[in-house]
Structure formats: C-alpha cells, structure tokens
Amino acid sequence: MGVEGERSRRLGVAAIIAAIVSVSGGSAGAQQVGPSEPDGRGTDVFVTIAARECDEYTDIRANLARNNIMESLQDLGDDTLYSSGDQIDPRTEQAGQPACRPLVGWRFTFGSSYQTRAVTGVWGALSKVLNPDDMSIVTQGSVPARGYQGETIAGQRIAAATTIELSADQLSRSPGNALWLQGGEPEDPVLYQDPRFAGRYGFGALRCAIDDLNGDNVETVQFPSGVRHVFCYAYYVTPPPSSGTIVIRKEVRGANATSETFGYGGNISYNAGGAFDLTAGPDRPDSITFFRAETRAGDPPWTAVENVPAGWALTGIECSNGASVVATDLAARRVSIQLAAGDTVTCTYVNRPQPVRAGLLVRKITEGGVGSFDFRVRDANGGRTIGSRAIRTTREGVPAGSGPLTIQPGRYELSERLPVSPLGVWRRVGASCNDSNFGAEEAVLGAVESGSGTICTFTNRLVMPGKITLRKETLGGTGTAAFVVSPYEDPTIQRRQLATTSRQGQAVRARGQSLDDLPFGRYVIQESAARTQDRGDWSLLAVVCDRRLVPFSQGRAVVRLTRTDPETDCRFVNVRHPTPRPPGPGPGPGPDPVDPPGPDPVPGGDRSDLTVEKRLVSTTPGLQPVDTWRVTVSNEGSVSAANVAVGDQIIGAARFLTARTAGGSCSVQARVLYCSLGGLRAGADTTVTVRVLRTDQRTWTNVATVGSGSPEAATGDNTARVRVEGARRSNPGACAAAGPLATIAC
Known part of the structure; x- marks a missing residue:
C-alpha cells in the first residue's frame, strides 16, 4: 500500500475511533479513574485536557488569530469554527480536526504566568509556563465526558484525555489571568527527552476554555459565569520537520534617508496575506525573526516580497546562509529560501530615497485603520484645479501613493477629502512637502521647481471615540471576576479586565487593558465567574448597560457602540448561593409540555432557547392605580437552561410593590427587579407576577429580560418591552385584555 493509501486508511479509522470514543462512548486503552462527581469536598471545578496527533499541519484548524504569535513550524489549515467567547468543546474539535487521532500519555503543565518563545530546539521556539504547579497531568486512554457543571455524562467518554479537579489555589488564580496551561513540560515542550516521544512530534495548536486566541503553546484557563468544567485540546504533528531560522532585516541608506515603514508579503508570515512590516531609519535597522520548518521534498520555498513605497528604491538584497x-x-523584490534544518538565513533589504525628477508625488499614511482618500491640487491662490488623485491605503503605517502629477513649476495648494468610516472618524495628523511641515489644520502648500519634483505626504489617524466601562456587583458575598471584550466581527482583538468586590451590593470598576478608543460596532463581553475561597455557587443575575437591562447567555452579553452613542457603561451583577444549586425545578405553572423534558445541555451539543413575554393581568381604579403584570419565561429549546434569571426594569413614573415567582426569589435594587429562578427544563415555562404602582399619569416603559448560565444560539427574543401611555383612564377593566401594549386610556 502506498503512502497516500495508508494515509486514507488511517483517516477512516481515526474518524471511526473519534465517533465512537471521543463523543459517543466506548473506550480506548487504559482508563483513568479521575476525579469523582462534584461532591462538595473539593473545589468541584474541573478541566478536561485532551491531546491529538495529526499527519499534517493543514489537518489542524487555526485559532481565532492567524498571526506571527503562532508557534507551529508551518501554517495551519482552515480557519477556526469558534466565535469570540465560545467555549472549546469535543464535538467542535472533532468536526474541525477529523483527520487527527488520540494521543495517549502526553503530559501538560499548569503555571501562574508564561514566557513567550522561551524554549528553542529542533521544534522551533515554544512558549512555556512560569512557576509550574506540582501536578501530574497525563492523557489516559479515555475518561468520562462531563457537562458544564462537571457532572459525568452517562455512556460518553473522551479519548486520550485526563480530567483535573483544580486546587483552591488554582481556582483563585483563574479569574486573575494567572492560571496557564502548556503542552509538555517547561523545558521540554514536545517531550523530546522522553524516549516514547523523542523526535516524533511537533507543536501544532493549543486551545483552552474560552482562550483560543493565539496559536502559541500557552493558554489561560478561565470559567464563564455558571460553568464549572471546561476543555483544553492540544494538537501535534507527526512526524515533524526540523526547524530553521529566517531573519529579514531592513536598512535605509543615503544622505536624504528618513525613517520609513516598509511592507512585505510572501508566505513566511502567518498574518493575513503573509503581511509583515519593518520600520527603519538612518543607523536604525529593523528586523524580524521567523522559526520555520525545513524545506523538505515537495515543500514550497519560504518567500518574502517587499512592497516598495513611493519615493524609495530597493537597491539591494543581501543574504547570508x-x-x-x-x-x-531584485527586480521582483523577492527572496526565495529552501531552508535547511538547523540553519539560519539572514536577508537584508536595502533601500535608498528616490527623488521625484519632476512633478508632484502625493503619498498617504494612515494610522488606526485604512481607507481611500481623494486629493485635489489647485494653484496656490486656491483657484482652478490642476489635478487630482485617489489613494487607498492597505496597511496601517505603510505609505501608499500613485504616479506623480505632471505639472508646471510653481506653488500649489493640496487638499484632501476625508472618507466616512463605519469604525470612527478620520482626522489629519500632519503633512509635509519635501522639507516643509504642516499642522493638522494648516493649508498644505507645495512648491514644484524646474528640473526637480516634490513629494507631499499626508498622515491621517482614524480616531476611535468608542468606550466601554465595566463594573462588577456581587450579592450574597464578594469575589473576583474577569472580563474579555472583543469586537463581534473580529474576535482576534481581545482586551481583558478584572474586578474584585469588597462589599456586597457595591459596584466596583473593572481595571486592566484599556477599553477606550474603540471603533464603532458590536462588542462581545464575556464574564468569567466570580470566585471566593469559601464554597458557593455563583451565577450571573443581570447585565445593566447605561441603566438598561441587556440579555445574556452563559456570562456573555453583546453591546453596540454607534456614532450617536459611542460609549456604554455596563454593570454585571452576580449572586452567590451558599451551597451548590440543585437541578432545575422542572416545568412551572401552565400546561406541561407534550414531549418529555429535554436533557441537560452538554458542551458542543444543542442549546437552550429562552423567551420572555410580559402581559398586563389587571389594574385597580384610582389616580394611582396598581397594575399586576405576568412575566412568562419559556424554554423553547431541546435542552434545559441553568441559573435562569429575569430582570424587570421600570423607566418612568412607576415603582415596584411586590413580586412573586413560581420558583426562586426576587429583590429590587435601584428600580430594577432581579429574580433568580434556578433551572428550566426544555419545553417548560415559569412565571413572575409583578405588582407596580403608577405614581402619576405620565407615560412609562417597562422592560423585562431573561438570561441564563447555559449557552444560547441567539438572545434576540430574550427581551420584552411594554410602553404604557399616560392619559386619564375611562375604562380600567379593558386593560386586562390589552396585551403587550397597555394604555391608561384603554
């Protein structure tokens, strides 16, 4: 059987093994006993760690960010199947890597921090954890599959995995971004010193919990609100290539040389389009180092191509190897490298300024974004238009230009039309024409002399006026919670903050990476659960942004920043239950579902689908009537929802009197009613009956939202909004049948 035939046979077997062992049940090899069911004696917080081996780097999907933080020796395969805030789960991993197989006996290490590209060898340069924990983490033949609360799932096992119950110290470190996992051991990340694995494996990818951002050998472990069990998956290539080193350098030379940013393409970089940039000035060279796979038979060479900015000439490419x-x-501005194992290749691109011999050359540099800019050249008196140019930038900080304008000697005024960006507002930073500099508001004047040309460069910055402020409030105890914020459309950008409460009911501001200067758009805010040293079960009760309730799912909420409303202030309210919560109460008031209740959600499986409806039941007569409202929460999904919470908010001339639930508890704080309802089985519903006093005859609005500690496919139907029109009533009894829109005059 040939190599391809053998590979096809192995893929078929791998798919069968994965389907039977990894998800549906069965066993493979020795089975590890592992921690017991959650029993209240430990932390009852678990991590299941799995290892997989693959024949090719392209068998492995990339993490969210494809960039040069990736530590694989070759680029990976297709893009990730995850979105920002998604949890790693076995089903998605199997769907994304069907050609990979279980890897038993692989070791992992927890630590409190990490060091980038700390360990070099034939495997390249891999990151490692610092302050490693004294804990044995070794993948076994298979372990029981577990749900979000750490409960084992009957009849299902995960192949080549191990489940770890975190210690109290590890649990306390998790929200503070101080619990990291690496593949292998700190000084031996691919177990090169282990006779069973020596020289057999190269690093592919690692992803953990909700951290699958960068493709390096370390990932942080954090737990979304309402979750006590997460997964980590590591991928390795066998047999691996040996590594070599490629260094690309940039020098600028010449009497008139200035600092400049030069863009490159090719396949040597893992950034989109193979892009990377180098910025060099006189006596200030720049360089970037790549650890890449040796070029084996049939492999394409590694390449780099320079994009020469307008006003410069590439005069040499000097390589040593x-x-x-x-x-x-030189003509193609290209270097091609067939890399030998263990070799270091250094190539230096040399550029010199290239004066414009005649006419006017306009260049554009953009910061914070890219865009298309229209330029107009008029005579110095602001009169007739001499010429125009449209210039589009494609890389931040890298100059873009077009051919020179052929114009007569003289003085000219240059102006530009700033584009409208959906992300922010363009502002001019400055401009220059040869040796003359102009401020952001100054008119730009360029002089073209006979026999020589002029280069005018405009620099613009995309100003991001967006801002998110995060606050944390805890009820029933104090604790620490972590937040990860990322653009909905670009999960590769993540900013992290941390908040620790010291008093119940008192919100504190989260601190960490700045959430200022954000572009317009939607943002995902993912909260990791509040943790305390004493036992207790935390759940997210409400998310309030700009004094408005926002629906959430498993600690994740989505907000929008717009040109008219560029800032938002969000408060996440968590409640602590002194002991772990029992399973959901089942169906609430109302008819029982026709079908039996659905099962609990499992990672990667079906999701719950909560809806909320609010209806007016009755109204008392008088100048200050009392309205009775019924809030109905339904689970229309096929699996149950855990830690269901309802928020009910009055905006206007009314106040809460009482609230009664079919199961759970309610409290009022700052004109917001919070109700913690426990679990809700599939097909079931439950109600909250609310009595509201109208304090005068003005119009007021009532908003109810629902969220849970379980994942939902969408939260678009998790809000019910009722507007009550203010007018003197003529028929109070008719309001009982008014439906979602009630009016005093009905």
Missing part, C-alpha cells in the same frame, strides 16, 4: 539554498530577485 549555511546549507540552505537562497535565491534573490
């Missing part, structure tokens, strides 16, 4: 085969093409 050992056993590698290097070819340079």
Whole structure:
C-alpha cells in the first residue's frame, strides 16, 4: 500500500475511533479513574485536557488569530469554527480536526504566568509556563465526558484525555489571568527527552476554555459565569520537520534617508496575506525573526516580497546562509529560501530615497485603520484645479501613493477629502512637502521647481471615540471576576479586565487593558465567574448597560457602540448561593409540555432557547392605580437552561410593590427587579407576577429580560418591552385584555 493509501486508511479509522470514543462512548486503552462527581469536598471545578496527533499541519484548524504569535513550524489549515467567547468543546474539535487521532500519555503543565518563545530546539521556539504547579497531568486512554457543571455524562467518554479537579489555589488564580496551561513540560515542550516521544512530534495548536486566541503553546484557563468544567485540546504533528531560522532585516541608506515603514508579503508570515512590516531609519535597522520548518521534498520555498513605497528604491538584497539554498530577485523584490534544518538565513533589504525628477508625488499614511482618500491640487491662490488623485491605503503605517502629477513649476495648494468610516472618524495628523511641515489644520502648500519634483505626504489617524466601562456587583458575598471584550466581527482583538468586590451590593470598576478608543460596532463581553475561597455557587443575575437591562447567555452579553452613542457603561451583577444549586425545578405553572423534558445541555451539543413575554393581568381604579403584570419565561429549546434569571426594569413614573415567582426569589435594587429562578427544563415555562404602582399619569416603559448560565444560539427574543401611555383612564377593566401594549386610556 502506498503512502497516500495508508494515509486514507488511517483517516477512516481515526474518524471511526473519534465517533465512537471521543463523543459517543466506548473506550480506548487504559482508563483513568479521575476525579469523582462534584461532591462538595473539593473545589468541584474541573478541566478536561485532551491531546491529538495529526499527519499534517493543514489537518489542524487555526485559532481565532492567524498571526506571527503562532508557534507551529508551518501554517495551519482552515480557519477556526469558534466565535469570540465560545467555549472549546469535543464535538467542535472533532468536526474541525477529523483527520487527527488520540494521543495517549502526553503530559501538560499548569503555571501562574508564561514566557513567550522561551524554549528553542529542533521544534522551533515554544512558549512555556512560569512557576509550574506540582501536578501530574497525563492523557489516559479515555475518561468520562462531563457537562458544564462537571457532572459525568452517562455512556460518553473522551479519548486520550485526563480530567483535573483544580486546587483552591488554582481556582483563585483563574479569574486573575494567572492560571496557564502548556503542552509538555517547561523545558521540554514536545517531550523530546522522553524516549516514547523523542523526535516524533511537533507543536501544532493549543486551545483552552474560552482562550483560543493565539496559536502559541500557552493558554489561560478561565470559567464563564455558571460553568464549572471546561476543555483544553492540544494538537501535534507527526512526524515533524526540523526547524530553521529566517531573519529579514531592513536598512535605509543615503544622505536624504528618513525613517520609513516598509511592507512585505510572501508566505513566511502567518498574518493575513503573509503581511509583515519593518520600520527603519538612518543607523536604525529593523528586523524580524521567523522559526520555520525545513524545506523538505515537495515543500514550497519560504518567500518574502517587499512592497516598495513611493519615493524609495530597493537597491539591494543581501543574504547570508549555511546549507540552505537562497535565491534573490531584485527586480521582483523577492527572496526565495529552501531552508535547511538547523540553519539560519539572514536577508537584508536595502533601500535608498528616490527623488521625484519632476512633478508632484502625493503619498498617504494612515494610522488606526485604512481607507481611500481623494486629493485635489489647485494653484496656490486656491483657484482652478490642476489635478487630482485617489489613494487607498492597505496597511496601517505603510505609505501608499500613485504616479506623480505632471505639472508646471510653481506653488500649489493640496487638499484632501476625508472618507466616512463605519469604525470612527478620520482626522489629519500632519503633512509635509519635501522639507516643509504642516499642522493638522494648516493649508498644505507645495512648491514644484524646474528640473526637480516634490513629494507631499499626508498622515491621517482614524480616531476611535468608542468606550466601554465595566463594573462588577456581587450579592450574597464578594469575589473576583474577569472580563474579555472583543469586537463581534473580529474576535482576534481581545482586551481583558478584572474586578474584585469588597462589599456586597457595591459596584466596583473593572481595571486592566484599556477599553477606550474603540471603533464603532458590536462588542462581545464575556464574564468569567466570580470566585471566593469559601464554597458557593455563583451565577450571573443581570447585565445593566447605561441603566438598561441587556440579555445574556452563559456570562456573555453583546453591546453596540454607534456614532450617536459611542460609549456604554455596563454593570454585571452576580449572586452567590451558599451551597451548590440543585437541578432545575422542572416545568412551572401552565400546561406541561407534550414531549418529555429535554436533557441537560452538554458542551458542543444543542442549546437552550429562552423567551420572555410580559402581559398586563389587571389594574385597580384610582389616580394611582396598581397594575399586576405576568412575566412568562419559556424554554423553547431541546435542552434545559441553568441559573435562569429575569430582570424587570421600570423607566418612568412607576415603582415596584411586590413580586412573586413560581420558583426562586426576587429583590429590587435601584428600580430594577432581579429574580433568580434556578433551572428550566426544555419545553417548560415559569412565571413572575409583578405588582407596580403608577405614581402619576405620565407615560412609562417597562422592560423585562431573561438570561441564563447555559449557552444560547441567539438572545434576540430574550427581551420584552411594554410602553404604557399616560392619559386619564375611562375604562380600567379593558386593560386586562390589552396585551403587550397597555394604555391608561384603554
């Protein structure tokens, strides 16, 4: 059987093993006993860690960010199947890596921090954890599959995995971004010193919990609100190539040389389009180092191509190397490298300024974004238009330009039209024409002399006026929670903050990476659960942004920043239950579902689907009537929802009197009613009956939202809004049938 035939046979077997062992049940090899069911004697917080081996790097999907933080020796396969805030789960991993197989006996290490590219060898340069924990973490033949609360799932096992119950110290470190996992051991990340694995494996990817951002050998472990069990998956390539090192340098030379940013393409960089940039000035060279796989038979060479900015000329490509085969093409601005194992190839691109011989050359540099800009050149008196140019930037900080304008000698005024961006507002930072500099508001004047040309450069910055402020409030105890914020459309950008409460009911502001200067758009805010040293079960009760309730799912809420409303202030309210909560109460008032209740949600499986409806039941007569409202929460999904919470908010001339639930408890704080309802089985519903006193005849609005500690596919139907029109009533009894829109005059 040939190599391809053998590979096809192995893929078929791998798919069968994965389907039977990894998700549906069965066993493979020795089975680890592992921690017991959650029993209240430990932390009852678990991490299941799995290892997989693959034949090719392209068998492995990338993490969210494809960039040069990736530590694999070759680029990975397709893009991730996850979105921002999604939890790693076995089903998605199997769907994304069907060609990979279980890897038994692989070791992992927890630590409190990490060091980037700390350990170098034939495997390249891999990150490691610092202050490693004294804990044995070794993948077994298979372990029981577990749900979000750490409960084992009958009849299902995870192949080549191990489940760890966190210690109290590890649990306390988790929200503070101080619990990190690495593959292998700190000084031996691919177990090169272990005779069973020596030289057999190369690093592919690692992803943990809700951290699958960068493709390096360390990931943080954090737990979304309402979750006590998460997964980590590591992927390795066998047999691996050996690594070599490629260094690309940039120098600028010449009497008139200035600092400049030069853009590159090719396949040597893992950034989108193979892009990377180098910024060099006189006597200030720049460089970037890549650890890449040796070029084996059938592999394409590693390449880099410079995009020469307007006003510059590439005058040389100088390379030094050992056993590698290097070819340079000055005209194509390209270097091609067949990299030898263990070799270091250094190639230096040399550029010199190239004066414009005649006419006017306009260049554009953008910061904070890219865009298309229209330029107009008029005579110095602001009269007739001499010419125009449209220039589009494609890389931040890298100059873009077009051909020179052929114009007569003289003085000219240059102006630009700033584009409208959906992300922010463009502002001019400055401009220059040869040796003359102009401020952000000054008119730009360029002089073209006979026999020489002029280069005018405009620099613009995309100002991001967006801002998110996060606050944490805890009820029933104090604790620490972590937040990860990322653009909905670009989960590769993540900013982290942390908040620790010291008093119940008193919100504190989260601190960490700045959430200022954000572009317009939607943002995902993912909260990791509040934790305390004493036992207790925390759940997210409400998310209030700009004094408005926002629906949430498993600690994740979505907010929008717009040109008219660029800032938001969000408060996440968590409640602590002194002991772990029992399973959900089942169906609430109302008819029982026709079908039996659905099962509990499992990672990667079906999701709950909560809806909320609010209806007016009755109204008392008088100048200050009392309205009785019924809030109905239904689970229309096929699995149960845990830690269901309802928020009910009055905006206007009314106040809460009482609230009664079919199961759970309610409290009022700052004109917001919070109700913690426990679990809700599939097909079930439950109600909250609310009595509201109208304090005068003005119009007021009532908003109810629902969220839970379980994942939901969408939260668009998790809000009910009722507007009550203010007018003197003529028929109070008719309001009982008014439906979602009630009016005093009905």
